[in-house]
Amino acid sequence: MSLTQTIAKRIGWGLLLLIGVLILNFTLISIAPGDIADSIAGDMGGADATVIEEIRERYGLNEPFYVQLWRYVSGVARLDLGFSYFYNTPVTELILEKLPATLLLVFSSQILAIVLGTLLGVLAAKKPNGIVSLLVTFLSLFGFAAPVFWSGILLIIAFVSIFPLFPVGGMTDVTVEGGFFVQLLDLLHHLFLPMITLASIYLALYSRLARASMLEVLGADYIRTARAKGLPQRMVLYKHALKNALGPLVTVAGLQFSAVMSGAVVVETVFSWPGLGTLALQSILARDTPTIMGILFFSSFVVIVVNILTDITLRMIDPRIKAS
Amino acid sequence: MKKHLLAAATLALTTVTAASALAADEPKQGGTLVMAIQTTPRHLNPAVQSGTATGQPGTQLFASLLRYDEGWEPQPYLAESWEISEDELTVTINLVEGATFHDGKPITSEDVAFSIDTVKANHPFKSMFAPVTAVETPDATTAIIKLSEPHPALMLAMSSQLLSIIPKHVYGDGQDPKAHPQNSENVVGSGPFKLTEFKRDQHIILERYDDYFMEGLPYLDKIVMRIVKDGAARTIALESGELMLSGFEQEPRDINRMKKKDTLDVSNAGYAAIGPVNWLAFNTQQGKTADPAVRKAIAYAVDRDFLLKAIMLGATEAALTGIHPGSPFYDGTVEPYDIDLDKANQLLDDAGYAKGDDGMRFPLTVDFGWASAKPVAEYLKPQLKKVGIDITVRSSADFPTWAKRVSNHEFDITFDNVFNWGDPVIGVHRTYSSQNIKKGVIWSNTQQYSNARVDELMAMAGATNDIEKRKKYYAEFQQILADELPLYPLYPSPYHTISNTQVGNPPNSVWGTSHPLDRVYLK
Numbered sequence: 130m131s132l133t134q135t136i137a138k139r140i141g142w143g144l145l146l147l148i149g150v151l152i153l154n155f156t157l158i159s160i161a162p163g164d165i166a167d168s169i170a171g172d173m174g175g176a177d178a179t180v181i182e183e184i185r186e187r188y189g190l191n192e193p194f195y196v197q198l199w200r201y202v203s204g205v206a207r208l209d210l211g212f213s214y215f216y217n218t219p220v221t222e223l224i225l226e227k228l229p230a231t232l233l234l235v236f237s238s239q240i241l242a243i244v245l246g247t248l249l250g251v252l253a254a255k256k257p258n259g260i261v262s263l264l265v266t267f268l269s270l271f272g273f274a275a276p277v278f279w280s281g282i283l284l285i286i287a288f289v290s291i292f293p294l295f296p297v298g299g300m301t302d303v304t305v306e307g308g309f310f311v312q313l314l315d316l317l318h319h320l321f322l323p324m325i326t327l328a329s330i331y332l333a334l335y336s337r338l339a340r341a342s343m344l345e346v347l348g349a350d351y352i353r354t355a356r357a358k359g360l361p362q363r364m365v366l367y368k369h370a371l372k373n374a375l376g377p378l379v380t381v382a383g384l385q386f387s388a389v390m391s392g393a394v395v396v397e398t399v400f401s402w403p404g405l406g407t408l409a410l411q412s413i414l415a416r417d418t419p420t421i422m423g424i425l426f427f428s429s430f431v432v433i434v435v436n437i438l439t440d441i442t443l444r445m446i447d448p449r450i451k452a453s
Numbered sequence: 454m455k456k457h458l459l460a461a462a463t464l465a466l467t468t469v470t471a472a473s474a475l476a477a478d479e480p481k482q483g484g485t486l487v488m489a490i491q492t493t494p495r496h497l498n499p500a501v502q503s504g505t506a507t508g509q510p511g512t513q514l515f516a517s518l519l520r521y522d523e524g525w526e527p528q529p530y531l532a533e534s535w536e537i538s539e540d541e542l543t544v545t546i547n548l549v550e551g552a553t554f555h556d557g558k559p560i561t562s563e564d565v566a567f568s569i570d571t572v573k574a575n576h577p578f579k580s581m582f583a584p585v586t587a588v589e590t591p592d593a594t595t596a597i598i599k600l601s602e603p604h605p606a607l608m609l610a611m612s613s614q615l616l617s618i619i620p621k622h623v624y625g626d627g628q629d630p631k632a633h634p635q636n637s638e639n640v641v642g643s644g645p646f647k648l649t650e651f652k653r654d655q656h657i658i659l660e661r662y663d664d665y666f667m668e669g670l671p672y673l674d675k676i677v678m679r680i681v682k683d684g685a686a687r688t689i690a691l692e693s694g695e696l697m698l699s700g701f702e703q704e705p706r707d708i709n710r711m712k713k714k715d716t717l718d719v720s721n722a723g724y725a726a727i728g729p730v731n732w733l734a735f736n737t738q739q740g741k742t743a744d745p746a747v748r749k750a751i752a753y754a755v756d757r758d759f760l761l762k763a764i765m766l767g768a769t770e771a772a773l774t775g776i777h778p779g780s781p782f783y784d785g786t787v788e789p790y791d792i793d794l795d796k797a798n799q800l801l802d803d804a805g806y807a808k809g810d811d812g813m814r815f816p817l818t819v820d821f822g823w824a825s826a827k828p829v830a831e832y833l834k835p836q837l838k839k840v841g842i843d844i845t846v847r848s849s850a851d852f853p854t855w856a857k858r859v860s861n862h863e864f865d866i867t868f869d870n871v872f873n874w875g876d877p878v879i880g881v882h883r884t885y886s887s888q889n890i891k892k893g894v895i896w897s898n899t900q901q902y903s904n905a906r907v908d909e910l911m912a913m914a915g916a917t918n919d920i921e922k923r924k925k926y927y928a929e930f931q932q933i934l935a936d937e938l939p940l941y942p943l944y945p946s947p948y949h950t951i952s953n954t955q956v957g958n959p960p961n962s963v964w965g966t967s968h969p970l971d972r973v974y975l976k
Contacts, residue, residue, distance in 0.1 A: 163853025167860070167895055171852045172495065173503035174872045175883065175896035176577030215495055216653065217632045226653070282685065290689045297690040303656055303677050304485055401681050403654040411493070411654070416853045 132444070139440060143433045150429045151205060151422065155198050158418050164190050165214040168415040188214055201419075205426065211419035215412065220423035223408060230300055231404030234396065235389050238324045242331035243382055247375070249332070250339020251366060257344060265340065269333035277392060281326040281399035288322060295322050298401035323400040327392055331385065338381060342374040349373075383439050387432045480957055484975035485675040488698035488966075489687050493653045493680050496636035499614040500568060500624075501575040505701055505727070508614035508967035510657045510678055514642035515617030516666075518546055518565065519608065521963050523722060525781055527608050530969075531560065531618055531643070531666070541603035541918050548594040552666035554620045555640075555647040560666075562590035564643075567621035569598070571630050578879050581610035605918045609726065609875035613964040618643045645671040645971035654680055671971035672957075691717060697953040698973075700966025703946050704825070705766035711951055718952045718959060721768075725779025726963035728873025728880060729946035730772050731826075733819075733833075733866055734859075737939050738901040741815050742865050746804035748938040751866070752790035753797035754840045755833065757943055764828045769947035774931040776881055777873045777945055779963070781920070782927040787935035797840045806841075814841035820867040821848065822855030829868050829943070856895040870946060871896055875963075877927060878915040885934065886911060902939035 166184040170176040176184075185191050189200065204211055210220040249269075253262035272280075289297045296302060296319055305315045346352065347370055355369050394406035401407070405424055412420035492506045499511035518532040527535075531552060536545045552560040566588035573582040584604040589597040598607070610616060623641045624630050635641065640648040645667070646659035657678040661671055679696065681687045688707040690696040692714055701724075702708060712719045733755070735742040742748055757771055776783045806814040817837075821830040827848065834844040847864075849855035859867050874880030883889050883896065887903035907930055914926035934940075950966060952959035957974040960966050 161850075161854065163851075163855075163857035165853075166893075167853040167856035169495075170577070170895050171856060172492075172506065173577045174505075174874065175880070176503070176894070177579040178889075178891040178894045178897060179579065180577045181894050217496060217636070223653075285686065285689060289693065293693050297686045297693070297695060298681060298683070299655060299679060301655075303650075303658055304487060399683065399686075401654070401679075401683065401686060403652065407654050414851050414853075 132441075135444065136437075136441060139437045143437055146433060147426070147429060148202070151202055151426060152198065154422060154425045155201055155418070156194075158416070158421060159194055159197070161416070163416060165416045165418065166190065168417075169215070172415075201422065210423040210426065213412070213417055213420045215415045215417040215420065220419050223420060224405065224423055224427055227403065227405045227408045230402060231390075231393055231397070231406060233320065234323055234327060234402060234404060235393055237320060238327035239331065239382065239385075239389060241324060242328040242335050243378070245328070246332045246335025247339045247371070247378065249336040250341075251343055251371060251374075253336065253340040254343035254347060255362075255366065257340075262340070265336055269336045272329040272333035275329070277326055277330060277395050278399055280329055281323070281396055284322050284326055285399070295319075298399075300403055323396050323402050326399070327389070327396045330392060331389065334381070334385070335378060338378055339374065342377050343370055346370045346374045380439075383435060386435055387428065390428055478957070480672050480972065480974040481976065482672055482974070483674050484672075485677060486673050486697055486956065486970070486973060486975065487677045487679060487695070488700075489681045489690070489696050490657075490678045490699075491680070491682060491687075491701065494657075497640055497648065497651060497657070498617065498619065498630070498633070498636040500572050500617045500619050501631045501636070503577050503614070505614075505965075505967050508964075509700065510651075510659065511617060512614050512644065512964075512967055512969050513646040513659050513676060514640055514644050514648060515619060516552075516560075516642075516644040516969070517613055517616045517618060518611040520969065521609070521612050521726060523961050523963065525725070525963055527612065530612075531565075532611070537918060542600045544598040544600070544607060546596040546598065548596070549666050550594060552643070553664050555642050555662055556620070556623075557664070558620065558622060559593070560618060560620075560643050561593040562588075562596040563593075564618055564621050565596040566590050567625055568616060568618045571619065571624065572616055575631055576615075578615070578874065580878050580882065581606065581615060602916050603918055604878075604916070605923060606876035606878035606915065610879065612875070613726070613962075614967050615875065615879075645969050646673075646676055649675075656680060665971070667971060671969075672974035673970070676970065691951050691953070694953060697956050697975075698951070698959065698966070700948070700950045700960065702949045702951050703768075705764075705768035705947060708768050708947065708949050708951075709766055716954055718954055718956075719949055720952075720959065720961060721947065721949050722961035723950065723963055723968075724945075724948040724965040725777055726873070726875045727948065727965055727967065728777035728780060728875070729870055729948065730775055730777055730873065730942060731868070731870045731944055731946060732772075732775065732940045732942045734864075734869045734900050734940040735938070736862060736865055736900065739862065740865050741806075741817060744804060745937055746800050747806070748941070749790070750797040750800040750804075750840060751837065751842070752938060752941045753793045753800065754837055754842075755790075755941065756792040756836065757790075758792070760829060760832065761944060764832070765944060765947060768949070769944045772942045772944050774935060775871070775884060775940065775942055776877060776927065776931065779945075780873060780877070782877055782914075782924055784928045784931040786928075787931050790941065794839055801840060801842075808841045812841055813838075813843045816843040816845060817865040818845045818847050820855060820858060820864045821846075822852050822859070822868075826868040826870075833866070859899050860893050860895040860897070862892065862899065862901060869899075869940070877911075882911045882915065885930075885939065900939040902937070904933060904937065907933055 166181045213220050213223055249265045253265040288295045300319050302315055355365050394409055397404045397406035398410055409424045490509050494506040495502055497510050499507050516531045519527045520530040522528055531548055532546045533549045534547045569588050584601045586601050587599040620641050623635055637651055645665045647662045649658040649660045651657045659676040661674050684704045684707055687699055711717050735748050737743055772778050773785055773787050773789050808814050819830045819833050830846045837844050858864055872880050885902055885907055887908050889898045890901050891897040910926045910930040914923045950959055955976050957976050958972045960968050962968040
């Protein structure tokens, strides 16, 4: 099969999958008891029966399920993600408004986790039974086992309450005045704790992975050759071994994308970080179907695209996949 | 002579000290107040959106006709004076001269008429302006409200977030006011502060409106309302001084912790008009709770004092009826149902519910709709076991799930929290009126309680401005309810306002922080 054919096939499957995700999610949300009228009434401290009926009427909640589903899916086909019931705002606008905050959190924590995790993994692999290795293993198990909502709150208690070094939450302090660099510093100041919290889980994963991968590579013949040539330890580790050990790490990092997004939901809530996670939680609690669907659509779209790209890249660089 | 001199010097010194003390306490102009609100409002227009999320920024952006002080007394606001006719069917409002909207256009009686019409047509509380038949506008500063019957709730309904005066030239453009784009952006308000920025889940920034109609007010230059959902995060930020003010705080543990902090003032003053009362509601039509004896037995078996001490940690008081204890209509003389397990057992025995071999008489379910109610629901299980009622606690995943169950009457007992919203006509009648048994509507008469005399008393109390008569009607109303017990009242939500000691005049009105903050200043 040629590359073009493969790409076309992958995109075709991707589209089908996307439609499947939409139908499944819409059905699941509809099965949940209660609707947006209940949550709006809850938000307003109650509402007259006529008002509740009017809300259900306006959003077509009294119509049969398949009519509502068709209306939604055909809307998406026209690239219209609909209007948020709760915020009376186009869903696309809401998502685009929140996206930068989530991307900043997700990417910064991923970069931190990969860089720091790799370094720790390499350090641990140097002496697999040494004290550093033990420490790294302990830290990673701790990071992996501790739920982020707990570690996030611990960090807040430590670095906001006891040692007031960081702000308690939010993304910026609107009372801070100054130029670009002052604002940037303020943003980084706010970013630090949520970034560390979200990174902590993946730090564990990557350091373990880097350690295992390095140990495997360090046992290979070419490393022995490198050492026999008299290359210094640092050269062997970072130039020869690490390069090959990074392979599995990059693959896993790509696959972790959706998991990081879900981790962000919790971290954003703990730190009042105004991203997609906060929006997702709020819209689920409010039964704001168009917004939940919009976020799910968007995240499945991104995951499917990332997967297609990974597939194609692997196929291009690894001749064995092509052959099979 | 010397004595005189000394006396004079002492006097002078005292005067100076007194003067400087006065100066220190005197409101100062300027500064930015950073405060917290707990949820992102759907939008900022209280005329078409109820709830305190919209109310707190909404009452800064929009002025109402009246404002209420801490003693439930109406005070002039946009209305300079008002007059109720002898037959109580006409209310004449005289507006202040020279008031303008944030775009500089004058606030006229036309806007008042338009606002009342908009609220009447769109606000979720239909009882507020239901008897209003017309609003006449003989001149720019006079609005005459015509009523089909005397309507005592009108005064409170014209205050705070219940009647925002909105510009006709903006919202009268034919668009649906509930979905108007200027509810969230480019808001043209009438209140002390104007909108600079509204970022969902982040903050609302308000700026002093220099042409505000109240002389010399507001004191603050700017208010930043930060949206902080997490209670622990708010507590830490208040303690560290990052936040200066937060209203509607109700977590007893946080409140008690902040009380110990020297830099914070913790006050439960106000909120009586919001009037949030927590109770155990019974299904009075289906199952065992349809029997009043069972409801009374449960009331006697529940130890309200224990709940106040152990779960609410002393942060609130008892509420013996569904009317908030801070309301002038509250009747604290009703049967309190203090704990009496023998009496509870006796009532159940007499009603014919004998204990089985396992010591149980019958099973019941208890529902709750939000996390803070869980301890109370859990408490009922061991406690009611003592009188032979086998309780299953049903938790709901979220508010809509609970609301669906309760509003469709699929429950035995549920923990509930309902707001009085000022006058009983607005927030109390809905719980007991037999006309308001509406499936699918949360906080309607979900107990499905029906009593002709109670209906009659509500009708009479809702149709006279004579406060003594109203008190009498509501007293009888509360006595009947305490006897028939469609719900067992527990306590008001422990709403507190937390303010930094640097904040002068922290809000203490009956509306809490859903009230214009034009007199708040920074020391």
